[in-house]
Amino acid sequence: MAENQGLTPRAQDFSAWYNEAIMRAELADYSPVRGCMVIRPNGYAIWELMQRALDDMFKATGHRNAYFPLFIPQSFLQKEAEHVEGFAPEVALVTHAGGKELEEPLVVRPTSETIIYDSFAKWIHSYRDLPLLINQWCNIVRWEMRTRLFLRTTEFLWQEGHTAHADEADAEAEVRRMLGVYRRFAEEWMAMPVITGVKTDSEKFAGALRTYAIEGLMQDNKSLQAGTSHALGQNFAKAFGVQFQTAAGGLDFVWSTSWGVSTRLIGGLIMTHGDDVGIICPPRLAPTQVVVVPIYKSDTEREAVLQVSDGVVQELRTAGVRVELDAREGMKPGAKYYEWEGRGVPLRLEIGPKDVAKGQVFAARRTGGKAPIPLEGLAVSVQHALAEIQRTLFDTARERRDAATRRDVSKDDLIAMMAGPGGFAYAGFCGDVACETAIKDATKATVRVIPDEEFRSPTPPARCVWCGRPATSEAVWAKAY
RNA sequence: CGGGGCGUGGCGCAGACCGGUAGCGCGCCUGGUUUGGGACCAGGAGGUCGCGGGUUCGAGUCCCGCCGCCCCGACCA
Numbered sequence: 380m381a382e383n384q385g386l387t388p389r390a391q392d393f394s395a396w397y398n399e400a401i402m403r404a405e406l407a408d409y410s411p412v413r414g415c416m417v418i419r420p421n422g423y424a425i426w427e428l429m430q431r432a433l434d435d436m437f438k439a440t441g442h443r444n445a446y447f448p449l450f451i452p453q454s455f456l457q458k459e460a461e462h463v464e465g466f467a468p469e470v471a472l473v474t475h476a477g478g479k480e481l482e483e484p485l486v487v488r489p490t491s492e493t494i495i496y497d498s499f500a501k502w503i504h505s506y507r508d509l510p511l512l513i514n515q516w517c518n519i520v521r522w523e524m525r526t527r528l529f530l531r532t533t534e535f536l537w538q539e540g541h542t543a544h545a546d547e548a549d550a551e552a553e554v555r556r557m558l559g560v561y562r563r564f565a566e567e568w569m570a571m572p573v574i575t576g577v578k579t580d581s582e583k584f585a586g587a588l589r590t591y592a593i594e595g596l597m598q599d600n601k602s603l604q605a606g607t608s609h610a611l612g613q614n615f616a617k618a619f620g621v622q623f624q625t626a627a628g629g630l631d632f633v634w635s636t637s638w639g640v641s642t643r644l645i646g647g648l649i650m651t652h653g654d655d656v657g658i659i660c661p662p663r664l665a666p667t668q669v670v671v672v673p674i675y676k677s678d679t680e681r682e683a684v685l686q687v688s689d690g691v692v693q694e695l696r697t698a699g700v701r702v703e704l705d706a707r708e709g710m711k712p713g714a715k716y717y718e719w720e721g722r723g724v725p726l727r728l729e730i731g732p733k734d735v736a737k738g739q740v741f742a743a744r745r746t747g748g749k750a751p752i753p754l755e756g757l758a759v760s761v762q763h764a765l766a767e768i769q770r771t772l773f774d775t776a777r778e779r780r781d782a783a784t785r786r787d788v789s790k791d792d793l794i795a796m797m798a799g800p801g802g803f804a805y806a807g808f809c810g811d812v813a814c815e816t817a818i819k820d821a822t823k824a825t826v827r828v829i830p831d832e833e834f835r836s837p838t839p840p841a842r843c844v845w846c847g848r849p850a851t852s853e854a855v856w857a858k859a860y
Numbered sequence: 861c862g863g864g865g866c867g868u869g870g871c872g873c874a875g876a877c878c879g880g881u882a883g884c885g886c887g888c889c890u891g892g893u894u895u896g897g898g899a900c901c902a903g904g905a906g907g908u909c910g911c912g913g914g915u916u917c918g919a920g921u922c923c924c925g926c927c928g929c930c931c932c933g934a935c936c937a
Contacts, residue, residue, distance in 0.1 A: 392931090394930090394931065394932090395930090395931080398930080398931095402871095409929075409930095413928085413929085465936095468935070468936090469935075469936070490937095519937090521936070521937080523935075523936060523937095524861085524934080524935055524936080525932095525933085525934090525935080525936090530937085531936070531937070535937080537937080584937095592937095603937095604936095604937060605937090606937085607937070639937075640937085641937060643937055672896095674895070674896050675895070675896095676894080676895065708895095709894080709895085709899090710895080710898095710899090711894085711895050711897080711898065711899055712895065712896065712897070712898095713895090713896085713897030713898050713899090714895095714897085714898045714899085715897095715898090716897055716898080717897075717898055718898090729896070731895095731896050732896090733896075734896090741896080743897095823933095860937090
């Protein structure tokens with residue numbers, strides 16, 4: 380049958396594949412408003428699972444959720460110089476409402492630092508009020524020039540943590556802690572290996588002292604900034620007068636942090652695991668972890684097969700597995716397979732007359748391989764299989780990332796790499812923005828991070844890959860989303 | 861904003877160079893037969909051909925203008 384039902388192969392056109400994979404899985408749709416997207420139930424279900432996992436981690440680290448307004452007085456944004464400058468070009472402004480012009484235009488939040496610090500200034504009086512650990516789940520608007528489903532849309536959903544601390548060390552610990560949470564989420568839930576590190580000044584958040592990030596390498600060997608954690612110093616505290624009385628009786632400004640991940644993670648999930656058939660959901664984030672497809676000819680077969688299938692579904696559901704029974708009539712099993720594979724369901728159980736007779740189901744993994752599983756102890760076997768699939772996805776992704784990583788590259792290597800296969804290039808960096816710019820102009824690659832110790836090369840590079848002067852650090856270069 | 865591509869039933873496309881009854885595949889609806897990797901037969905529904913002008917007896921097709929979308933680049937999570 381129709382060969383035209385397949386997706387554009389990744390190797391042929393990764394962008395086309397990405398869009399088609401999203402459409403096939405019914406994760407999202409284009410909207411009537413340019414740059415915006417509709418997140419369909421299949422896509423939103425992934426987001427809900429991400430939210431739940433992350434929210435639990437935020438709560439476990441002492442954070443509480445709150446909600447701040449979508450509209451921010453324009454003047455607020457202007458109180459922090461770098462912040463305005465950074466966000467001004469992509470801000471949407473409400474100038475009219477209620478049928479008349481507003482006295483002061485309202486910014487549609489591109490991020491909530493300013494309006495949150497306005498509140499923090501009211502809430503924080505004493506060192507006893509610190510640390511203040513707040514998170515909010517909300518939507519954000521940034522008027523981007525060029526958009527891409529999930530990866531960069533005009534409006535997107537995210538989570539932004541905002542915390543205030545009595546001293547720099549405590550704030551720094553928070554910034555690192557939340558970067559660690561993001562890393563753990565990426566690795567353990569998304570099965571997406573990431574490197575962590577600090578951003579260069581040119582890549583850091585507008586208004587931050589330092590920005591830390593997790594970066595994953597996608598299948599086209601471009602890097603995706605998947606989460607950021609910012610040390611804001613006392614910049615916003617000073618701009619908004621967030622002061623507190625110290626234990627010693629003095630007055631000081633708080634040290635603050637902010638950190639966020641967004642629906643962009645869904646794009647990362649797609650580009651990390653998808654294959655030419657469609658997306659692949661890691662089991663822990665799969666809205667449907669298991670689909671049961673009954674197979675039969677006669678009515679008697681149908682009855683027996685459906686009875687076993689129902690029992691399987693019940694058993695798995697009771698065991699906490701997210702399972703669906705696809706008992707649609709008039710559709711060939713093969714057609715169902717393709718449909719669920721396109722949606723990324725990690726495990727499929729086929730149940731036919733032969734399986735019923737043998738007391739087994741036939742399990743097909745989205746990561747490859749088919750094998751019978753006995754009905755006896757099925758729930759445990761299925762959970763085992765899901766855990767293995769989760770691990771396989773992570774291992775495969777890490778091997779792919781490592782295979783696309785080169786260390787101690789020379790200037791010529793860097794140029795050749797970025798003109799060719801792409802990937803992560805580790806090399807010495809003098810720290811001069813001039814070299815950063817020159818490299819970007821010549822290769823399109825940017826410094827993704829100055830990697831944390833764990834990711835650094837055993838022998839630190841001695842010289843800058845570009846200018847040859849002594850290196851102040853090792854950096855990771857890649858083309859990025 | 862620059863470069864490239866594209867707008868024709870829900871989706872994918874043909875028709876355009878050379879103006880003359882709007883077509884194909886998939887999907888959808890009804891009935892029947894099917895069902896271990898994308899079923900088949902029969903019947904059926906569904907289109908302001910992106911929008912606005914113009915040329916013409918007649919425009920999906922030719923001319924002018926506009927709009928939108930996708931991809932690549934500059935800005936960004």
